[in-house]
Every structure is written in structure tokens, then in C-alpha cells.
Amino acid sequence: MSFFDLKGTLKPLTALKQFGKKPHTIEFAEKSLEAADRYRGFHYNELEDCIGCGNCSIICQNAAIDMIHIEGIEGKNGDSGLRPRVDHGRCCWCALCVEVCPTGSLSLTKDYQYVSDDPDSFLWIPGVDNPEGKNNLSFTTTQENSLNNFNRIPMPELDGMERVKSFAEAVLGYNEEMAREEASRCISCGLCTEVCPDHMHIPEYINAIATGNDKDAIRIIYDNNPLPEMCGKVCTRRCEDVCAIAVRGESVAIRWLKRYATETAATSDITYEIVNPEIKEANGYKVGIVGAGPSGLTAAYYLALRGFDVTIYEANAKAGGMTMYGIPKYRFPLESLDKQVEYIEKIGVKIKYSTKVGKDISFDKIYKDSDAVFMGVGFPKAWTLGIDGEDAKGSMQAVNYLHEINAGEKVEIGDKVAVIGGGNVAIDAARVSARMGADVTILYRRRVEDMPADWEEIEGAEDEGINIVPQAIPIKVLADKKGQVTGIEYLMAEMVPDERGGRPKPVAIEGSNKVLEITALMGAIGQQGDYSFLEGEYEEKIKVERGRFVVNENQQTTDPKVFAGGDAVNRTADAISAIADGFRACKAIDEMLVKK
Amino acid sequence: MREKATTLYIGPQHPGITGNMMVKVKVEGDTIVKATTEVGYLHRAFEKLQEKRNWLQSFTLMCRFCVPESDPMEESYSRAVEAIEGREVPERAKYIRVMVLELARLASFMLWYGGQNGSLGLYTMGQWSVGDRNYILDLFEELTGGRVYHMYIWPGGVRRDLPKGFEQKVLKTLDYIEKRLNDYDDLMFDNAIFKKRTQGVGIVDKRKAIEHGVVGAVLRGCGIKSDIRIDDPYEVYDKLDFEVPTAEGGDIWARALVRRQEARQSIRIIRQVIADMPGGSFYNKIPNPQKWTIPKGDAYVRTESVRGEIGMYIASDGGTMPRRVHLRGAAYVHGITLLEDVLVGENLADISAIMNSLGTCPPEIER
Numbered sequence: 001m002s003f004f005d006l007k008g009t010l011k012p013l014t015a016l017k018q019f020g021k022k023p024h025t026i027e028f029a030e031k032s033l034e035a036a037d038r039y040r041g042f043h044y045n046e047l048e049d050c051i052g053c054g055n056c057s058i059i060c061q062n063a064a065i066d067m068i069h070i071e072g073i074e075g076k077n078g079d080s081g082l083r084p085r086v087d088h089g090r091c092c093w094c095a096l097c098v099e100v101c102p103t104g105s106l107s108l109t110k111d112y113q114y115v116s117d118d119p120d121s122f123l124w125i126p127g128v129d130n131p132e133g134k135n136n137l138s139f140t141t142t143q144e145n146s147l148n149n150f151n152r153i154p155m156p157e158l159d160g161m162e163r164v165k166s167f168a169e170a171v172l173g174y175n176e177e178m179a180r181e182e183a184s185r186c187i188s189c190g191l192c193t194e195v196c197p198d199h200m201h202i203p204e205y206i207n208a209i210a211t212g213n214d215k216d217a218i219r220i221i222y223d224n225n226p227l228p229e230m231c232g233k234v235c236t237r238r239c240e241d242v243c244a245i246a247v248r249g250e251s252v253a254i255r256w257l258k259r260y261a262t263e264t265a266a267t268s269d270i271t272y273e274i275v276n277p278e279i280k281e282a283n284g285y286k287v288g289i290v291g292a293g294p295s296g297l298t299a300a301y302y303l304a305l306r307g308f309d310v311t312i313y314e315a316n317a318k319a320g321g322m323t324m325y326g327i328p329k330y331r332f333p334l335e336s337l338d339k340q341v342e343y344i345e346k347i348g349v350k351i352k353y354s355t356k357v358g359k360d361i362s363f364d365k366i367y368k369d370s371d372a373v374f375m376g377v378g379f380p381k382a383w384t385l386g387i388d389g390e391d392a393k394g395s396m397q398a399v400n401y402l403h404e405i406n407a408g409e410k411v412e413i414g415d416k417v418a419v420i421g422g423g424n425v426a427i428d429a430a431r432v433s434a435r436m437g438a439d440v441t442i443l444y445r446r447r448v449e450d451m452p453a454d455w456e457e458i459e460g461a462e463d464e465g466i467n468i469v470p471q472a473i474p475i476k477v478l479a480d481k482k483g484q485v486t487g488i489e490y491l492m493a494e495m496v497p498d499e500r501g502g503r504p505k506p507v508a509i510e511g512s513n514k515v516l517e518i519t520a521l522m523g524a525i526g527q528q529g530d531y532s533f534l535e536g537e538y539e540e541k542i543k544v545e546r547g548r549f550v551v552n553e554n555q556q557t558t559d560p561k562v563f564a565g566g567d568a569v570n571r572t573a574d575a576i577s578a579i580a581d582g583f584r585a586c587k588a589i590d591e592m593l594v595k596k
Numbered sequence: 597m598r599e600k601a602t603t604l605y606i607g608p609q610h611p612g613i614t615g616n617m618m619v620k621v622k623v624e625g626d627t628i629v630k631a632t633t634e635v636g637y638l639h640r641a642f643e644k645l646q647e648k649r650n651w652l653q654s655f656t657l658m659c660r661f662c663v664p665e666s667d668p669m670e671e672s673y674s675r676a677v678e679a680i681e682g683r684e685v686p687e688r689a690k691y692i693r694v695m696v697l698e699l700a701r702l703a704s705f706m707l708w709y710g711g712q713n714g715s716l717g718l719y720t721m722g723q724w725s726v727g728d729r730n731y732i733l734d735l736f737e738e739l740t741g742g743r744v745y746h747m748y749i750w751p752g753g754v755r756r757d758l759p760k761g762f763e764q765k766v767l768k769t770l771d772y773i774e775k776r777l778n779d780y781d782d783l784m785f786d787n788a789i790f791k792k793r794t795q796g797v798g799i800v801d802k803r804k805a806i807e808h809g810v811v812g813a814v815l816r817g818c819g820i821k822s823d824i825r826i827d828d829p830y831e832v833y834d835k836l837d838f839e840v841p842t843a844e845g846g847d848i849w850a851r852a853l854v855r856r857q858e859a860r861q862s863i864r865i866i867r868q869v870i871a872d873m874p875g876g877s878f879y880n881k882i883p884n885p886q887k888w889t890i891p892k893g894d895a896y897v898r899t900e901s902v903r904g905e906i907g908m909y910i911a912s913d914g915g916t917m918p919r920r921v922h923l924r925g926a927a928y929v930h931g932i933t934l935l936e937d938v939l940v941g942e943n944l945a946d947i948s949a950i951m952n953s954l955g956t957c958p959p960e961i962e963r
Contacts, residue, residue, distance in 0.1 A: 005788035005791070007786060007788075008786060008787055008788025008789075008791060009788050011782045011783075011786035011787065012782065012783050012786070012787045012789075014779075014782045014783075015720055015779075015782070015783055018779075024727055024730075025727065035737070036734075036737040036738040036741070037738070037759065038737075038738065038739070038740070038741040038756065038759070039737060039741050040741040040742055055886075058886065059652070059653065059885060059886075061649050061653035061654075061656055061657070092656060092745070093742065093745070094656035094747050095741065095747075096652060096653065096656060096885075100885060108741070138741070139741050145755075145756065145879075147652075147881070147882070147884065147885055148884065149881075149883065149884055181883075183887070184883045184884050184887040184888075185883075185884055186884070186887070187884060187886060188886060207887070210887045211887070211889065
């Protein structure tokens with residue numbers, strides 16, 4: 001290098017050619033930059049769509065999001081009532097909160113400037129404090145790019161035409177791989193726990209399944225449900241209706257996961273080994289329980305664990321109540337029930353079978369022999385249709401029909417059956433009749449979507465070739481001279497909106513009469529209680545209102561020593577509510593007698 | 597006559613220091629006789645934090661290890677996690693990743709252009725290159741939603757597909773940058789001041805380079821051809837045609853020449869990637885992040901960052917969070933042991949230029 005580098009001195013001066021060119025920066029204040037369509041700016045939350053599941057708060061690795069109560073937003077089923085508040089001083093704009101939001105309500109906007117001299121003002125409630133953000137959304141998720149898995153693992157089941165040939169269990173259950181994958185979809189928000197009558201620890205046991213700890217799952221399940229395999233197969237699963245994933249996809253198969261967990265314990269001995277129940281020393285108190293249905297068995301199990309001497313009086317030859325005699329065996333096989341009842345007996349619950357209270361033993365004796373009494377007597381009597389000709393031969397109640405079939409008896413139904421009703425009992429009776437070789441038609445007053453039966457049951461019935469006639473109001477049962485049912489006459493109905501905002505009402509259309517030829521008719525429009533076992537003073541002391549026992553929040557009847565639960569108490573009339581009743585009553589009895 | 601030795605403290609807050617660290621120098625006159633680095637001002641314990649965050653949350657911390665190098669960090673993390681888990685990455689995602697990595701290289705070079713010249717008092721260069729870098733950041737904003745911290749390359753692929761017409765925008769920007777690189781040459785490589793201040797300054801010879809375990813442009817600047825993209829190719833680098841430039845001399849000037857060529861090679865790579873970009877999926881979706889477990893095992897992956905090879909070691913105990921994440925960054929050696937060695941005998945005024953040239957990045961040193 002020479003001492004004086006001429007080229008090296010002049011070349012940099014070529015920079016002068018830039019002189020006078022327009023600058024490529026813009027002058028802020030006069031002009032502002034438009035952010036890109038995917039820009040990750042401040043948060044915006046669509047408050048109406050948000051369900052307060054808190055998944056954003058969980059994923060936030062800066063702990064910048066907390067879930068808070070906002071005035072004007074109340075919690076309801078499927079909505080915790082909480083909404084995220086974001087500390088924009090902590091936020092790192094990774095937008096994982098957006099990626100995991102199951103409803104898609106949370107987004108980031110193009111807004112990226114915020115100036116304030118108040119440090120606390122960086123704490124925003126997206127959607128409340130920046131409603132204008134709605135028009136400026138940028139980083140959002142769709143079903144495709146969300147990190148939630150919206151598709152449920154399909155449950156393997158027998159083909160519709162195959163399963164009507166026998167009472168083999170229609171649903172085959174998840175295998176291990178399927179269960180793990182399905183369980184891994186859960187985001188542990190707990191909205192399900194809130195809505196479950198028994199408040200089962202759903203996120204916890206699903207997490208145990210997801211991480212391969214099936215035994216832990218069983219132990220968690222037995223915390224407050226001694227009949228989990230029954231629930232795993234036939235629960236009405238309100239939990240799944242409120243599942244956060246179900247907002248944009250298919251809910252986590254909570255019921256099937258419980259089923260999977262409990263099925264991994266094949267016998268009552270294995271269940272005992274896994275649960276390893278801690279049974280307290282006998283406390284000397286006696287509890288008598290009327291009815292070995294879900295509520296009675298639950299109360300009995302948890303009372304026995306707490307050291308009570310428990311005896312159940314059951315009118316039938318087997319325990320289980322409606323889950324034994326009402327639910328068909330293709331849904332809930334006998335072995336499953338036997339296994340659970342055996343386990344309950346194993347921990348010391350005594351069950352006196354074929355002992356009808358009021359006939360084989362008086363209520364008075366049970367009352368006087370026990371320190372507390374629990375009644376889980378259910379709704380054994382069916383409502384009749386209240387139409388002409390209903391007492392014809394071949395006209396029967398679906399619930400009685402199911403009882404007899406489940407007890408192993410034979411019932412003559414011929415080859416054409418009509419079932420009246422739209423609940424699970426109607427569907428069960430129809431599907432059982434189909435398995436007996438009959439052509440089955442279900443007549444229902446309202447539309448198919450109004451049916452209270454489980455959607456999977458309705459689909460199952462349709463797969464099995466059962467004909468559902470919606471908006472059909474039966475008016476007359478036709479019979480031949482021998483008094484044998486030959487047909488059912490019904491009117492078609494139109495749906496009229498309810499002025500008070502309730503569900504639409506079916507109103508019969510004049511002259512739309514139709515006749516269906518049948519050999520048997522089954523009514524399935526509901527059941528009622530039978531409290532004839534309460535005689536004398538008890539009839540007065542234990543109050544019944546509108547067909548149900550009057551109880552307080554502890555399941556205590558108007559006689560402080562007597563508790564009640566199950567269908568005879570609550571309107572939901574499902575097994576899980578009955579289990580919840582039993583559990584509550586157990587705690588109350590323990591409180592009353594032991595803890596005082 | 598020997599002048600009396602004095603100790604000076606350069607940093608931790610000093611415009612010539614590339615981050616927050618301190619160099620304690622003992623000088624005789626203005627010649628350095630001893631240099632000691634002191635770090636610890638930027639320690640954020642990311643590696644430890646990651647042990648308490650799930651596999652997805654951890655990913656958002658990666659880009660923060662080193663500001664101008666966010667993408668190679670994300671890339672390393674993702675590839676290590678994929679290696680343990682055995683997760684496949686779609687072909688399209690691999691191409692997009694390479695495009696992002698090379699754009700990031702280019703953006704990082706632009707920042708270096710500014711820093712290297714700024715350390716010598718040549719400020720026009722920085723105004724140009726940092727301004728032009730913004731056009732690349734605009735591309736990042738459009739693709740990833742972020743300008744500097746992209747959080748885009750994650751396990752299983754990339755976060756979002758290319759927006760419509762994105763490839764054309766990239767090509768257009770590359771044409772512009774390529775033209776500007778020639779302008780930079782006039783201002784920098786043909787500049788007598790730059791030559792005088794850099795030639796023969798901050799020399800790392802081959803022996804010293806190997807002794808210290810030096811990587812990247814510093815290693816190539818002393819004539820050793822080494823690049824992980826060629827030596828141990830990842831993603832789709834083995835399908836691409838590009839050269840690894842080297843230079844002789846091992847001084848600041850040689851390293852600058854290497855980087856000058858590398859910026860052009862990056863442009864060449866991006867053009868190929870865009871031409872060959874396959875269709876299909878860009879992401880092999882991970883399970884629900886809350887329940888995402890990685891099988892027990894560990895992985896060590898190597899990535900060529902702008903500063904050179906970085907190594908990422910991740911171990912999983914089979915749970916939902918990493919058991920250990922460890923980064924061996926280029927700056928750890930360059931900014932501590934090598935720097936202390938190289939500074940001896942150099943002029944006090946050249947500290948900043950040497951630090952820039954070695955690619956010292958305090959946030960990466962401390963993590």
C-alpha cells in the first residue's frame with residue numbers, strides 16, 4: 001500500500017451520488033407504518049366467544065395473563081365467566097396464547113403503539129379496554145393452524161347390521177394407543193368438572209391417562225365415583241357438552257376415556273389392588289340403605305370406607321337398580337356391573353337381595369335399627385300414555401319390558417313394534433326389540449334434534465335400521481276382537497314457536513291421521529316414584545312434593561335421620577346425579593353422626 | 597523508555613462494546629499489554645428457565661439468546677427436539693426454514709456492516725446498511741408477524757405458510773440488496789481508512805484459531821474452509837449450490853472479505869430455495885402443548901449461525917419439559933478466551949473493531 005491511496009480516498013466519495021435522493025425512512029407523527037397482515041401487536045379478545053377456559057393463561061410462559069372476573073359477564077355452563085387480562089409489560093408477543101385458544105376468540109392486532117405515563121395502564125383486558133381492536137385483527141388462528149386437536153379419535157364399534165343380531169356390546173372401547181392420543185387433546189380447563197353433577201376430577205384423570213398412568217387414573221376416578229365403569233359406558237356426560245374443544249371441534253371423549261381406564265382393571269380384585277382403599281376402623285354407627293341403585297351403592301361405598309356398618313336392602317335379585325334392569329346389556333354388560341358391585345361388597349358393604357322394603361322388611365324396622373337411613377328408591381313406575389285402548393294385550397311399558405328382558409325373561413312382542421317417546425328408555429326399548437328380530441318404529445312428538453336421548457344412541461338406533469318418525473302424536477291404540485294390539489293411530493304435528501321463549505311446541509294437524517300396523521306397543525314417556533313402603537308416621541314425616549322427596553343441600557329429607565337421592569329426588573334423572581347425591585349424603589351422614 | 601502501565605475499564609456501558617460486557621485492559625501508552633473480559637451483566641438464565649417450561653413454551657425463549665441471531669437458535673432447538681422425538685418435517689418447511697435462515701444471515705450481515713464501520717468512526721455505512729436491513733425485517737414481519745424475534749421455526753416445521761406473493765417480494769428485495777452491496781463496497785472495501793484500520797489488526801492465525809476452537813468467518817478468515825452447512829448439512833443445504841469463501845491473513849480485513857462474500861452467497865442460496873420451493877404442508881402438527889411429551893433421550897445438533905457453528909444439546913427425561921438445554925455459541929469462545937488473547941499487543945482504539953470482527957455477542961455468551 002502506497003502512502004497515499006488515491007482510489008481509496010476517492011471511492012468513498014461516490015456516496016455523494018445518494019445526495020438529494022428521497023430518504024427511505026418515513027417521518028413519524030405525520031405518517032405511521034401500516035403493520036403486516038400477520039403482525040403480532042396487542043391482544044384483542046372477542047368476549048362473547050371466549051369461554052374463560054384459561055388455556056391462554058396456562059401457555060403464557062411469562063405469566064403475563066391472568067383470568068379475572070369482569071362485571072357483566074357471569075359464569076354459566078361451559079363458561080367460567082372469567083376473561084384474560086394481559087400485562088403488556090410482561091408479554092413477549094409470542095402469540096402462543098392465540099395458537100392454543102380453543103374458541104379462536106383471542107387474537108393479536110396490528111396495533112403496536114401505546115404510550116402512557118401510568119405504568120399500571122399496561123394491564124389490559126383485551127376486548128374490554130380496546131373494543132376498537134376488533135377492526136384491526138392480524139394474528140389469528142383457524143381450525144387448521146390452531147394447536148388444539150379438534151378431531152376425536154373415532155370409537156371402534158360393531159357394524160349396525162351386525163350388532164342387532166345379538167346383545168354383544170356394541171361399542172368396543174379404545175385401545176391403549178387410541179386412549180393416550182384422545183386424552184392428549186384435553187386442555188385441562190375444568191369446565192367439565194364444573195358441570196358434572198358429581199364434580200369428578202376429569203382433567204386430572206385424563207392427564208393420568210395421557211401420561212400413561214392408568215392406575216392413577218383409576219384411583220382419581222374412585223375419589224368420588226364407585227361405579228365408574230357404568231359411567232364410562234352409559235353416562236349422560238354433560239361434561240362433553242361443555243368441553244372447550246367442542247366449541248370449534250369435537251369434544252374430548254371423556255366418557256370413553258373413563259371407560260378405558262376402568263376396563264384396564266379387569267376384575268374386582270384388580271380394582272381393589274389398584275385403588276387400595278383405606279377403610280377406617282368401625283365407628284359403631286349403622287346406616288340402612290333402601291335400594292341398591294347408583295345412589296344407594298355410592299352412599300354405601302363411601303360410608304363403608306369411613307367405618308360405618310352399611311346394609312343395603314334391594315327388592316330385586318341383583319344390585320344396580322336401573323343400570324341393571326333398565327339399561328340393555330349391549331350398552332352395559334352384566335360382567336361390568338357385577339365387577340363393580342363385587343368390589344363394593346368387598347370393602348364391607350352388605351347387600352340384602354330380593355328384600356323389598358315394605359313387604360319383606362318394614363321401613364320402620366330399618367329406621368329403628370339404624371343411626372341414619374338413605375333412600376335411593378328411584379322411579380320404578382312408568383307413566384301411561386293416557387290414550388284409548390292402552391290396556392290392550394301387547395301394549396306395555398318400555399321400562400317394564402327392559403326389566404323383564406334384563407332379568408332374562410321372555411316377552412312376546414311379535415315382529416312389528418312401535419315405541420312412543422324420545423328419551424334413552426325409548427331408544428333402549430327400540431334397540432332391544434330390534435335385537436329380538438322386530439321391525440321397530442319410534443314415534444316422537446317433537447323433532448329428532450329435540451330428543452332428550454343421547455345423540456350417539458340415536459345414531460346407533462338409526463344405524464341398526466330403526467325407523468324414527470318425528471312429530472307424531474299417538475291418539476289411539478287399535479286392537480282386534482281378542483284384545484290383541486294391531487295398530488297405533490297417530491296425528492302428525494307442526495312445531496309452533498313458544499311465545500315465552502321455551503322450546504317449540506308440537507301442535508297436532510287436524511286430519512293428518514295415520515295408522516301404523518304393529519304387534520306390540522311400548523310407552524316410554526317417563527317414570528314416577530312408588531313410595532308405598534313409607535307407612536304410618538313416616539308418610540307424614542318424610543315430605544314428598546310433585547312426586548319427589550323434599551331434601552336440603554345435604555340430601556336430608558324432612559326427617560333429619562333420613563336422606564334420599566337419585567331419581568326420586570332430582571329432575572335430571574341420570575346415574576351420575578344419583579352418584580353425586582349418594583356422595584353428598586355420605587358426607588352429610590358422616591358430619592351428622594361422627595364429626596358432629 | 598517504557599511508559600507506566602494503566603488499567604482501563606471498557607464497558608459494560610460503552611458504545612463500542614457489542615452488548616453489555618466489560619473488557620479490563622492494562623495499557624502501556626495506548627498499547628494493550630493484558631486484557632481480561634468480565635461478563636455477567638446480561639445473564640438471564642434462559643437455559644434454566646427452559647427446564648421449567650414445556651417444550652413449546654421453551655421455543656419462545658430461543659430467539660432471545662442472541663438478538664441478531666434469533667433464527668439459527670430456533671432452528672437448532674427445533675432440530676434437536678425433532679431428533680429426540682423422531683418427528684418428521686415436511687419438505688416445504690425445510691425449504692422455508694433455509695430461506696428464513698439465510699434471510700436472517702443477510703440481515704445480520706447488514707447489522708455487522710454498520711457495527712464494523714461504526715467501530716472505526718465510519719458512520720455512513722451503518723446508516724445505509726441498517727436502513728436497508730429494514731427491508732428484510734419487513735419481509736420477516738409479513739412472514740412471521742415479528743420483525744426481530746420471529747418465533748417462527750418451531751418443532752415440526754414452521755408456524756405459518758408463506759403469504760401470497762411472498763416469494764416475489766423476497767426476490768425483489770434481494771435484487772435491491774445485491775445492488776446495494778456494491779455501493780457498500782465503494783464505501784467500505786475501497787476505503788483507504790477502512791483498509792488502514794483493519795489490515796494487520798486483530799490477527800488470529802491458524803494455530804491460534806485451532807487452539808481456541810474458533811468457528812465461522814473468523815476461522816475462514818485464516819484460510820480454513822469450514823462450514824457446517826457443507827460439512828454436516830442439515831435441512832436442504834445438501835441440495836443447494838453455494839461456495840464457502842475463505843481469505844488469508846486472519847486480520848479484521850480478511851474476516852470482512854469473508855463476510856462480504858458470504859452475504860452474496862446467502863442471496864444465491866435464497867434464490868435457489870425460492871426456485872425449488874416444493875408445495876404441500878409446512879407443518880407436522882405437534883400434539884396439545886400441555887400434554888406434549890418428548891421420549892427420554894438426548895440430541896446434539898450443529899447449525900451454522902452467522903457467527904459460526906453453534907451446538908445445541910437437549911436432553912429429555914420423557915416429560916413435558918426439557919431436562920436440560922445447552923447452547924454452545926460461537927461468541928463464547930470468540931468473546932472471552934480468544935478476545936483476551938488477540939487484544940494483547942493491539943492498540944487501545946482498535947478494541948471495538950476487533951470485538952465486532954470476532955462476532956462478540958454478550959447475550960449469547962451469557963444466555
